[in-house]
Amino acid sequence: MAFTEDEIAAHTATLELHFWSRRRPPLSMRELMREGQRFTDQSIELFYVRPVHFDPTRYIEDPIAKLTYVRLSDSWRIFWQRADLKWHRYAPCPEADSLTKALRVIDQDANCCFFG
Numbered sequence: 827m828a829f830t831e832d833e834i835a836a837h838t839a840t841l842e843l844h845f846w847s848r849r850r851p852p853l854s855m856r857e858l859m860r861e862g863q864r865f866t867d868q869s870i871e872l873f874y875v876r877p878v879h880f881d882p883t884r885y886i887e888d889p890i891a892k893l894t895y896v897r898l899s900d901s902w903r904i905f906w907q908r909a910d911l912k913w914h915r916y917a918p919c920p921e922a923d924s925l926t927k928a929l930r931v932i933d934q935d936a937n938c939c940f941f942g
Contacts, residue, residue: 827897828867837870837925838863845872845929862887869894872932891916891932891940893925902928906939 829837841863851859851874864871872890877883892905892913902922905913918936922928935941 829865829895834865837865840925841870841872841929844926845933848933868897893928893932895925904928904931 846861850856850861859874859876862873862875864873870893872892873887874890875885875887878886889907892907894903894905895901896903900923902925904916904920904922906916908914916931916937916939919931922931932940
């Protein structure tokens with residue numbers, strides 16, 4: 827079952843408070859780079875949008891992470907995108923019991939998978 831409108835609003839507030847407020851591009855770069863999130867079914871994809879290096883008139887999304895909510899276990903699965911462009915579970919901490927804790931795992935990025 828997809829997120830409800832109320833859940834999307836609550837998750838958006840949590841993302842802003844516990845993630846984007848720390849990971850937002852600096853003011854000097856916000857014309858060139860911005861943050862984004864996409865809600866799809868039970869998942870949230872986090873990404874940056876930036877100009878293409880060789881064509882600054884076009885923009886691309888740089889994926890950061892994907893979080894999938896599992897209602898049965900009331901937990902969040904954490905994924906990162908490898909070079910094969912597929913989402914893989916984040917080995918050090920593949921699951922968290924709240925969105926806030928999952929965002930903390932991504933922000934800390936112990937294995938440098940999300941931010942390089």
